Amino acid sequence: MKIALKSYLMKSFWQDFPKPFFAMAPLDDVSDTVFRRVVMRAARPDVFFTEFANADAFVSAGRPAIEKKLRFENEESPLIVQIWGKFPEHYYEMAKAMRERGFAGIDINMGCPEKNIVRSGVCSALIKDPVRAAEIIKATQEGAGELPVSVKTRIGFNTIATEEWIGHLLGLGLDALTIHGRTTKEMSKVPAHWDEIGRAVQLRDEIAPDTVIIGNGDIESRAQGEELAREYGVDGLMIGRGVFHDIYVFESGEVEHSVAEHVELLNYHLDLFEQTWEGQKSYEPLKKFFKIYLKSFPGANDLRASLMETKSIEEAREILAKMPQNQV
Ligand SMILES: Cc1cc2nc3c(=O)[nH]c(=O)nc-3n(C[C@H](O)[C@H](O)[C@H](O)COP(=O)(O)O)c2cc1C
Known part of the structure; x- marks a missing residue:
């Protein structure tokens, strides 16, 4: 009581x-x-x-x-x-x-x-x-x-x-x-x-x-x-x-965020995952997050499809680094 x-x-x-x-x-x-x-x-x-x-x-x-x-x-x-x-x-x-x-x-x-x-x-x-x-x-x-x-x-x-x-x-x-x-x-x-x-x-x-x-x-x-x-x-x-x-859902006001900002957030996610969980959580379940960052721009579907084929964070980073500059 x-x-x-x-x-x-x-x-x-x-x-x-x-x-x-x-x-x-x-x-x-x-x-x-x-x-x-x-x-x-x-x-x-x-x-x-x-x-x-x-x-x-x-x-x-x-x-x-x-x-x-x-x-x-x-x-x-x-x-x-x-x-x-x-x-x-x-x-x-x-x-x-x-x-x-x-x-x-x-x-x-x-x-x-x-x-x-x-x-x-x-x-x-x-x-x-x-x-x-x-x-x-x-x-x-x-x-x-x-x-x-x-x-x-x-x-x-x-x-x-x-x-x-x-x-x-x-x-x-x-x-x-x-x-x-x-x-x-x-x-x-x-x-x-x-x-x-x-x-x-x-x-x-x-x-x-x-x-x-x-x-x-x-x-x-x-x-x-x-x-x-x-x-x-x-x-x-x-x-x-x-x-x-919308990963920016808690933001005040109507702010448009670029593809580059979303890709930067995905890279940050990959970095934090590696620092925090390497050897403790497997890579595969991380793939469910890709669609949060990579959508609604020309080529997004193809990019996601190739990321889904990857076997490691390193491979995913390489694909993201090769994104055409006019996309990011
Ligand atoms: C993938 C997923 C995992 C969830 N896990 C939990 C949980 O661990 N604890 C909980 O209280 N609710 C959990 N929920 C319910 C959410 O917290 C929330 O109540 C529900 O999604 C409705 O809110 P929303 O319409 O904003 O998504 C989960 C929902 C989803 C989609």
């Missing part, structure tokens, strides 16, 4: 942000320390999240794989570590271990809809198990000590249940709550229900005025995010896939 009260009584860093603030979404296998630093170089959001990191694995032999997801450089601060898992005691232990690492806060994933994950009763399956969800939040708050604790979730499991589910979470002393405006069943197949996010803001005003609300779903530009904040009253906006469409 003492810990839960803390959240109501103490001001957390979440409340210091300008309104509305912008967060980059946790994106598993994408938003590691390298990609976060590339996004920072393009245009930085106010706050970053790690990929989701499993607490059950963290406290067991699975820890080395989890440590990759926890890696970061100080320049990425404020950075929130996102955790998920089955057992409240593992959340407690992981939250406690995160205190000394320099994270600005701990976020709990109650939103992932993947079938094989939901089947074991975790992530968005917790929407159907509010008692366990409360136990997990309490255990995390106890482990986290002074670090703010937040949740990222959806608006229901099979059907929209904003009043019931978001209302429940708002009674648990959270410092922040990110709401992805879809149910689990909807995956990402329908437009986000921003009216429900607006409803959640009203609930917050009634139940927990100190909990910061972050809206998430389908935001493709900063201007669109600002408009949604005006319309629905959220404190912050979270952007995920919008970063794939």
Whole structure:
């Protein structure tokens, strides 16, 4: 109880942000320390999240794989570590271990809809198990000590249940709550229900005025995010896939970026990847990033096709270096 009260009584860093603030979404296998630093170089959001990191694995032999997801450089601060898992005691232990690492806060994933994950009763399956969800939040708050604790979730499991589910979470002393405006069943197949996010803001005003609300779903530009904040009253906006469409998405104003700037960012990505992960992550999955940088200019498709054939960072650099000067 003492810990839960803390959240109501103490001001957390979440409340210091300008309104509305912008967060980059946790994106598993994408938003590691390298990609976060590339996004920072393009245009930085106010706050970053790690990929989701499993607490059950963290406290067991699975820890080395989890440590990759926890890696970061100080320049990425404020950075929130996102955790998920089955057992409240593992959340407690992981939250406690995160205190000394320099994270600005701990976020709990109650939103992932993947079938094989939901089947074991975790992530968005917790929407159907509010008692366990409360136990997990309490255990995390106890482990986290002074670090703010937040949740990222959806608006229901099979059907929209904003009043019931978001209302429940708002009674648990959270410092922040990110709401992805879809149910689990909807995956990402329908437009986000921003009216429900607006409803959640009203609930917050009634139940927990100190909990910061972050809206998430389908935001493709900063201007669109600002408009949604005006319309629905959220404190912050979270952007995920919008970063794939425009790596400069967090930038203010309408700035056109050249092909050369995009190529420079890709080279920076390759350099950081090599410095950070050489011998620890394989080259192949890096290829999924190429389309973020190389698109919408004559020859982009052919260039990407030849990069997809490469077997190493060195080969990719050679191809980029040979790009005709009139292209860059
Ligand atoms: C490739 C990918 C990985 C994701 N990984 C996570 C994750 O680790 N934790 C999480 O809470 N959400 C994760 N999400 C969901 C996003 O954070 C976000 O809620 C969702 O994409 C909707 O926002 P958007 O429309 O801005 O993309 C992931 C989404 C994608 C596309």
